[in-house]
Amino acid sequence: MHTIIPTQAPQLSGITGRRVLGAAGLGPATLGWRDGTLAQHAPASGLWLDAGDLLVLPGIVDIHGDAFERAVMPRPGVSFPYAGALLDVDRQLLANGITTEFHGVTLSWEGGLRGEAYALRMFEALAQLRPMLGAEHKVHLRFEAFHLAGVDTALAWIADGRIGLLAINDHLPMMARRMADEGKLRQYAERAECDVETFRRRLRAASANAQEVPEAMARLIAAARAAGLPVASHDDPDVATRQHYHRRGCRIAEFPLTIDAATLARQLGDDIVFGAPNVVRGISHTGAPNATEMVAAGLCTVLASDYCYPAPLQAALRLAQLGVLDLQGAWHLVSRNPARAAGLRDRGTLAAGLRADAILVDDRQPGAPRVCATIVNGELKHAAAMPLLVDLADAGTLAA
Incomplete structure (x- = not known):
């Protein structure tokens, strides 16, 4: 030796x-x-x-991670070039055992960090840096449902093979409820790189699209499925929403907000994603179901890093330490199962x-x-x- x-x-x-x-x-x-x-x-x-x-x-196969946003914009309104940021992120991934990463890139009516320009910077940086990166980097497109002006853009990205996974998000109702919270509104505006009144106008304009959203999302989901992409719905609040998206072909329930929605997903045979930080912290930061309890109940098939790259490793070992699952079962949540959910049959087990x-x-x-x-x-x-x-x-x- x-x-x-x-x-x-x-x-x-x-x-x-x-x-x-x-x-x-x-x-x-x-x-x-x-x-x-x-x-x-x-x-x-x-x-x-x-x-x-x-x-x-x-x-570890991480199918939802948006902690890269902190490397790109470490403070609200303060942005850094993607190339340097992603090299740093790559080191973080490797140091935390993540060998395949799906970056949660958002295309939203908000603009700024979650607008088209930043998404394009991600694509360009990944193409430029690929020979230098240690982990395998893919894009999980988080599409905001009310962003009708972005549908054709997303369809083009899918056709070009830039996307590895599609998720349908709808954060507009929650944001609308917070419009009276000046502090929260200011945070949204800073991330969107605009003033508060401009952000209000963007939200009102997106809200006007309500009648056209279902048809536009059906078109987007159908295109993703035709391209062989897995599709998720994000933050399902109830059984009706999960049923709707399942029928459309979204076979991943990403961060369901209720136990009933997660239970239906299990009955339908869908994958159910919860946040690994939820396990590590013992609680959700948004009031969603306790992920450890969901794992114990068989209502979680995948744990994702969400906003914290160290969390999948820590969460899986914590579940094994607590006796919720044996090590093999706990590790499936961060390796085999997410690989299968993402359609990657070439990895996830040794x-x-x-x-x-x-x-x-x-x-x-x-x-x-x-x-x-x-x-x-x-x-x-x-x-x-x-x-x-x-x-x-x-x-x-x-x-x-």
Whole structure:
């Protein structure tokens, strides 16, 4: 065995460890890969990563994360170039075990950070930076239902293959109820990069579209489904809304606001997404159902980072620590299940034929897991300061 602290990422042939979460559960295992794909039989030679007693887990697949907005606009009205912001976000993702990220990019009548110009900057930055990024970055388009002027734009993005997942949002009624709250209204206006009165005019203009919204959303959803994209409805408030969107082809219930809506989603066989921060904090920041209770009741199939990239790792291990689920079941919520919900059949578990996306986690400190290494498509993309042991022996020696 040799201790190597590489100046550049070594080309690894596999991992060996005593606590590997494979298809059969947690236990000793040696995983080899070729060309980024986990192999049925370990390669006979090459560099190997010895995980020792660290947890070896499938990489996290995050299908809803908008924490990148804080990197782009760290303070209301203060924006930074997307290129530098996304490089920072990429480091955050890798350090928190997220190997596939769906950025929640909003196209809304609000404008500003959630308008078309910022979305285009995201697309341009991703195209420019892709060779430099460690995680796989995709776009989850959050389309605000009352933004009829943006429908053709969204349709063009879908046709161009820029979108990986579509969600239908409708935050207008909630915002309208808050128009008397000057503090909240000022926050909305700053994010939209306009003055308060301009924001009021935008909201009133969007509200006038109410009669045309259902037909426009049916058109958008149909286009997404025809393109093979998964579609979600966001913040379903009741059973009728979930039923409506299910019939339209939205098979993901994203952050349902009531237990009844989540229960119907389960009965319909839809995926149900709750926020991992909800599990970590023990409560929703919006008054939505308690995510830990939803997991325990079988009413949650996916946990997403939402606004906090460290949360999926922390939430899954917390659920296992509390005994709500075993580790394998808890990890499915942040890896296998979101991959399937997003239509990504090539990742989410450590099994032959799938992508070699894996993370090494030091879980000795309860409540504070540390990602020591992140491997994406068979390449070491992140390593913490601790020495990593790379075995130069052949696979037979490792397996012995």
